[in-house]
Amino acid sequence: MKRMIKTVLFLSALVTFSAMSEALRIEITQGVSSAQPIVIVPFSSVQVVGGLPVDIAQVVSDDLARSGRFKPLPRMDMLNKPSSADQVNFRNWQSLGQDNLVIGSVTPSANGMLTVQFQLFDVYKGEQLTGFSIPANRSGLRGVAHRISDLIYEKLTGQKGAFSTRMAYVTSMPGINGKQEYKIQVADADGYGTKTIVTSSEPLMSPAWSPRGDKISYVSYEGRRSSIYTQTLRTGQREKLRSFKGINGAPSWSPDGSQLALTLSKDGSADIYIYNVITRSFRRLTRSYAIDTEPDWSPDGRQIIFTSDRGGKPQIYQISANGGQAGRVTFEGSYNARASYSPDGKNIVMVHRVNGQYRIATLDIKTGFSNILTNGELDESPSYAPNGSMILYSTNDGLKSILAAVSSDGKVRQKLRLQGGEVREPAWSPFK
Amino acid sequence: MGLFKKHPVAVILSVIFHLALVAFFVFGTDFFSEKKIESKPVVNIVKATVIDESKIKAEAEKLKNLEKKKKLQEKKRLDDIKKKRLAEEKKIADLKKQQNIQKKKLAKQKADEAAKQAKLKKQKALAKKRKAEAVKKKKLADAKKKKERLAREKAEKLKAAQEKVAQEQRNREQALRELAVAEEAEMRAQAAVASYTDLIRQKVERNWIQPPGDITGLDCVVRVRLIPGGDVIDAQVIKSSGNAFFDRSVERATRKAAPLPLPSDPSMFNFFRTLEFYFRPGG
Amino acid sequence: MKMYKNLVMGLLLSTALAGCSMFGGDDGTGTGDGVNGGVNGGASTTGVGDGSSFSGHPLDNPSSPLSTKVIYFAFDSSAVEPQYEAVLAAHGAYLAANAGVSVIVEGHADERGTREYNVALSEKRAKTVQNLLSLQGAAGNQTEAVALGEEKPVALGHDESAWHLNRRVELIYPAH
Numbered sequence: 001m002k003r004m005i006k007t008v009l010f011l012s013a014l015v016t017f018s019a020m021s022e023a024l025r026i027e028i029t030q031g032v033s034s035a036q037p038i039v040i041v042p043f044s045s046v047q048v049v050g051g052l053p054v055d056i057a058q059v060v061s062d063d064l065a066r067s068g069r070f071k072p073l074p075r076m077d078m079l080n081k082p083s084s085a086d087q088v089n090f091r092n093w094q095s096l097g098q099d100n101l102v103i104g105s106v107t108p109s110a111n112g113m114l115t116v117q118f119q120l121f122d123v124y125k126g127e128q129l130t131g132f133s134i135p136a137n138r139s140g141l142r143g144v145a146h147r148i149s150d151l152i153y154e155k156l157t158g159q160k161g162a163f164s165t166r167m168a169y170v171t172s173m174p175g176i177n178g179k180q181e182y183k184i185q186v187a188d189a190d191g192y193g194t195k196t197i198v199t200s201s202e203p204l205m206s207p208a209w210s211p212r213g214d215k216i217s218y219v220s221y222e223g224r225r226s227s228i229y230t231q232t233l234r235t236g237q238r239e240k241l242r243s244f245k246g247i248n249g250a251p252s253w254s255p256d257g258s259q260l261a262l263t264l265s266k267d268g269s270a271d272i273y274i275y276n277v278i279t280r281s282f283r284r285l286t287r288s289y290a291i292d293t294e295p296d297w298s299p300d301g302r303q304i305i306f307t308s309d310r311g312g313k314p315q316i317y318q319i320s321a322n323g324g325q326a327g328r329v330t331f332e333g334s335y336n337a338r339a340s341y342s343p344d345g346k347n348i349v350m351v352h353r354v355n356g357q358y359r360i361a362t363l364d365i366k367t368g369f370s371n372i373l374t375n376g377e378l379d380e381s382p383s384y385a386p387n388g389s390m391i392l393y394s395t396n397d398g399l400k401s402i403l404a405a406v407s408s409d410g411k412v413r414q415k416l417r418l419q420g421g422e423v424r425e426p427a428w429s430p431f432k
Numbered sequence: 433m434g435l436f437k438k439h440p441v442a443v444i445l446s447v448i449f450h451l452a453l454v455a456f457f458v459f460g461t462d463f464f465s466e467k468k469i470e471s472k473p474v475v476n477i478v479k480a481t482v483i484d485e486s487k488i489k490a491e492a493e494k495l496k497n498l499e500k501k502k503k504l505q506e507k508k509r510l511d512d513i514k515k516k517r518l519a520e521e522k523k524i525a526d527l528k529k530q531q532n533i534q535k536k537k538l539a540k541q542k543a544d545e546a547a548k549q550a551k552l553k554k555q556k557a558l559a560k561k562r563k564a565e566a567v568k569k570k571k572l573a574d575a576k577k578k579k580e581r582l583a584r585e586k587a588e589k590l591k592a593a594q595e596k597v598a599q600e601q602r603n604r605e606q607a608l609r610e611l612a613v614a615e616e617a618e619m620r621a622q623a624a625v626a627s628y629t630d631l632i633r634q635k636v637e638r639n640w641i642q643p644p645g646d647i648t649g650l651d652c653v654v655r656v657r658l659i660p661g662g663d664v665i666d667a668q669v670i671k672s673s674g675n676a677f678f679d680r681s682v683e684r685a686t687r688k689a690a691p692l693p694l695p696s697d698p699s700m701f702n703f704f705r706t707l708e709f710y711f712r713p714g715g
Numbered sequence: 716m717k718m719y720k721n722l723v724m725g726l727l728l729s730t731a732l733a734g735c736s737m738f739g740g741d742d743g744t745g746t747g748d749g750v751n752g753g754v755n756g757g758a759s760t761t762g763v764g765d766g767s768s769f770s771g772h773p774l775d776n777p778s779s780p781l782s783t784k785v786i787y788f789a790f791d792s793s794a795v796e797p798q799y800e801a802v803l804a805a806h807g808a809y810l811a812a813n814a815g816v817s818v819i820v821e822g823h824a825d826e827r828g829t830r831e832y833n834v835a836l837s838e839k840r841a842k843t844v845q846n847l848l849s850l851q852g853a854a855g856n857q858t859e860a861v862a863l864g865e866e867k868p869v870a871l872g873h874d875e876s877a878w879h880l881n882r883r884v885e886l887i888y889p890a891h
Contacts, residue, residue: 023706024625027715028634031640031685071646099684101639104864122680124687156676157643203866205830225820225861226834238565247862249837250831263831265862270835289836307832314832338829351829358827379828396873408642426828 010274012027033411034155036099036258038064042075043104044083046344052106052137055354059145060102061189062150063163066405067153067389068412073098074341085119098123101127102152111292113137116144117135119144120152131188142192162385166429167187167392167405168216169205173421184218185226186233189385191427192417196230198238207427216427217251217260224386228262230277241275242282247293254297254321261285261295261321272306274321285323296340298322305329305348307337316350330363338380342388344407349373349382360393362408373410384388384408519706624695631693636709640685643677648714650675652682656707660698662691670708682711773809773889781807784886785845787879790825793839795847803844806886807851810858817857819887820845825878826865837884838862844884 003123041301052081064070073096075381082088083105093101106119119131136144143164150161168186175181182204187194190207198204202221210230217230219272227247231238241248245263253260264282272285273294286292290310299305301321308317311328316339319326328371330336335353342349352361352372360374360382373391378401395404396413401424405414441618653671656664667686668681694704769776776782780802786795787805797801810816822841824833848858870877 023708024629025708025710026629027710028633028636028640028682028685028709031637031642031681031713033644034640036641092687096687099688122684124684137433156677158675204861205834205864205866213714221863221866246860247834249834262837265835265838269856270838291832291839293835294829294831307829311830314828335828354829378826 024340035065035069035108035412037073038070038091038102038152039078039096040064040072040102041078041081041083041114042408043106043118044081045106047107049108051396052141054145056106056145056148057102057106059142059190060149060314063146063149063161064153066414067163068192068407069128069153069157069389073245085121085128088121090123091119091177095124095403099127100156104137104148105323107292109135116141118148118156124318132310142188143150146188146190152423157405159389160387162389162428162431163189164389164432165386166213167383167403168209168416168427168429169418169423170207170425171419171421171423172203176181184216186216187418188431191418194419197233197236198229205248205425208253209427209429211254211255211257211430213429213432217253219249219251232262242280244401246270250294252295254296254299255299257416259321261306263293263295272304272319283323285319286326292302292317294338298341299343305339307339311414316348320414329365338382340382340384342384343386344388347388349384351382360391360406362391362410374404374407374413383426386429386431392428394424394426415421477491505620550616578634603655613640614633621700621703624697624700626694628704632689632704632707635693636685636689637690640711641681642713643675647675647678650678650713652679652711654683654686654709654711656686656709658692658694658704658707664690664692678711682709685711716825725863756834756844769791774888780862781809785868785886786886786890788840788882788884790827790878790882791836793836793843795843797861800847802859803847804851807848807853810854811852814854814857817859818848818853819885820860821885821887822862823867823881823885824865825881826868826873827878830866834862834864834866837864841880844886 003195005064006108030255037422039099040057041062042055053062057101061072064282067070079092080087080089082103083239084103088101088103090101093226099122101121101123103121104116104117104243106114106116109115114136115133116136116308117131120129121127130151131418132148134144134147140144146163149163150401150422152161153159153161164417166186166188168184171183171185172177179201182200182202183196184198184207185196197216198218198220200220200222202220202224205219205226207216215230215232217228219226220229225243227243228241228248228251229238230251241260241262244264244266247263250263251260252262258277262273263270264273268289269289270293271287271294274283274285275281276283281341285295285304286306288308288310290308291314292306292308292310294307295304296306302317304321305316306326307314307320308326309315310317313334314337315328316330316336317326318329329348330337330350330352333352333354335358337351339348339350341347346366347364348361348362349362351358352370354360354372357371357377358379359376360379361370361372363370374395375394376395379395382391384391388405389406392403392405394401398417401422403418403423403426404413405416406413446689610688649670650673652669655666655668655670658664659665664687667683670684672679692704692707693699725824761838769778773779774784783799783802786799786802788794789796792868806818809890810818820841822844823835824838826833828836828890838860841862845858845860849855865881868877869883872878
């Protein structure tokens with residue numbers, strides 16, 4: 001009996017000891033889904049005579065915050081402001097819980113040019129993730145800042161950044177002579193650098209970017225009837241498409257830039273037609289006694305989704321770009337319209353009515369899972385960023401219509417402050 | 433009594449002292465009694481009103497007469513009751529007398545019968561008894577012999593067994609004590625490991641910013657080496673999820689969570705020297 | 716309602732005046748059947764209804780159904796409501812009797828829903844009115860349906876009192 005007890009004790013001691021030398025296994029099944037903390041220290045520019053017209057670090061900070069994926073540290077919370085790697089003490093930033101650190105500097109180079117340099121660090125690993133040196137001139141500093149935002153965004157999320165893109169939109173406000181004045185304007189994705197490309201005393205609608213971003217097509221009511229124009233941005237020259245009796249509307253460029261899908265009602269009710277940009281000929285795509293309008297091309301150019309009330313109420317349908325039978329895509333709710341594909345072709349975004357309120361919603365084409373992203377009453381005209389991470393749309397702030405941006409998962413929303421007047425129908429440009 | 437033999441003087445002195453103490457307590461109280469304080473009784477003077485004497489007397493007479501009457505009535509009532517009761521009692525007594533006479537007759541008859549039977553039985557029994565006694569005597573003698581022998585053997589066996597049991601008992605108790613000590617230490621260690629594992633897990637979860645998009649199904653293992661105090665000296669992805677951003681986010685989470693909470697007992701550190709975090713969002 | 720009628724009439728008159736210059740002034744390329752821009756002034760007095768005490772143009776006679784030039788619609792509907800049938804009958808008859816007169820049938824929608832879909836919805840309204848006019852004898856080249864969707868509201872609120880006024884078809888005659 002004594003021996004048996006002793007053996008048992010010895011064995012159990014053995015087991016305990018071997019457990020000590022193995023790794024302790026810990027299972028993690030969840031984290032937090034919040035924006036990544038990041039510090040963007042103001043770039044130093046001591047050597048630049050006359051200072052800088054643009055606060056590069058602020059532009060980068062605002063870009064990254066707007067994407068909803070990052071939470072930049074406010075400047076007043078920065079204990080020190082290093083501008084070179086040797087000045088960086090990672091412990092400081094770790095104690096502030098900041099995962100990422102960006103420092104930079106602007107220095108003069110030959111011929112009045114500037115060199116903008118930045119470095120991105122992983123604070124907890126204490127190592128550099130990326131760094132670039134970018135030549136610039138004084139007038140191009142905003143563009144450089146957006147480029148830096150793109151580089152940082154790509155490095156930290158694996159996705160292409162969309163901060164160097166632009167947006168087109170329609171404004172409407174009383175003109176000088178008291179009459180209503182309509183414009184189509186183009187601005188940077190953050191609302192800066194506004195340029196008017198067309199002005200009219202009659203309504204303008206539905207701006208649509210060509211795939212290379214060099215042209216915009218739109219609907220104009222000059223002459224009191226609707227017609228479609230395609231305007232080249234660089235020159236301001238525009239061409240009017242052949243217009244027909246009835247509706248000429250809703251232009252949408254094919255991904256390869258050779259065709260435009262649009263709406264004509266010349267043969268009875270509103271239907272989708274395909275216009276060949278080279279041959280200038282029209283081909284009818286849908287035939288129904290119902291309203292078919294608001295076409296959009298899939299990223300592979302093979303399918304077109306559109307709004308149709310052939311089932312009684314507006315819903316989204318899909319048809320091959322070569323023609324054929326249209327199939328219904330949306331089955332939830334009694335009003336779904338103005339759909340467009342995400343850049344990866346996996347989702348569509350649309351206007352969806354729920355309880356009498358018009359909201360922006362996405363639908364996963366494969367799983368059928370839908371997600372309502374906004375909470376306004378009259379939200380419309382959604383437009384995906386070319387990296388699919390955000391959606392621009394039109395909403396009403398109680399006083400007038402304005403533009404807003406929402407992250408594609410619906411988690412972060414932001415209103416865009418542009419100049420006065422009604423602002424609507426945003427269209428996000430493709431990548432440069 | 434053995435104590436007295438050893439220390440007689442001490443015992444006697446002790447007894448004397450005890451007796452003195454007792455006596456003291458019984459008779460010595462007077463030394464400590466308090467003096468009583470006598471107090472004079474207080475006399476109250478009462479004021480009374482004058483009343484007509486004759487009226488009172490008349491009233492009193494009246495009352496007295498009423499009383500007398502009442503008393504007589506009562507006496508009569510009670511006498512009646514008594515009479516009735518006596519009559520009843522006589523009746524019952526007569527009945528009882530009759531019953532007793534009957535009973536006595538029956539009893540005599542039974543007794544005569546019984547006496548006859550008894551005589552017969554006695555004679556039979558006597559004969560049996562004489563026979564049995566002879567057998568019994570023999571048996572007793574044999575049994576006595578056997579008993580004595582068995583008793584001797586039993587006593588011996590018992591003694592041996594008792595010795596054995598006692599020894600086994602001592603051994604068992606010793607082993608149990610040792611096991612209990614070891615078990616308790618083991619349990620305390622395990623409990624500490626479990627609760628600190630929980631704390632570590634929660635801290636890493638709090639510090640893990642999940643990358644956006646659909647991450648269910650991704651699976652990454654990070655091996656972390658600690659120094660006492662919980663600081664991380666090394667964190668490495670030993671099994672990639674295939675998604676570099678996912679990997680980076682989990683590695684960062686383990687570093688960001690440092691210093692990891694560890695039990696204050698330094699002998700426990702060995703359990704936590706190397707940790708392997710299995711990141712599996714969605715379970 | 717009377718106040719609104721006057722306001723709308725005023726608006727229509729001014730737009731009609733403005734439209735005068737643009738009317739039929741489009742370039743000739745492919746507008747299909749162009750509407751005859753020529754106008755026979757207000758010389759003809761063969762108006763509909765009893766306008767005996769009115770000395771102006773029959774289209775402006777306040778006691779004639781012709782003075783009503785805006786028709787309102789229910790939400791999400793392009794059906795003409797019964798109370799407007801007489802108005803459209805009058806206009807149809809007027810056009811039938813005045814072959815040289817043409818009218819723009821301009822359809823509108825309230826702001827709810829998407830813009831291009833609302834253009835198509837407003838066209839349905841305009842076409843319904845256009846059909847009713849031709850049933851009454853108006854010739855095909857006398858009416859043109861134009862769809863403005865929600866682009867030109869007359870009321871700017873965000874409730875039914877504004878939306879109701881924007882769901883309309885306007886009959887726009889040239890200056891007379």
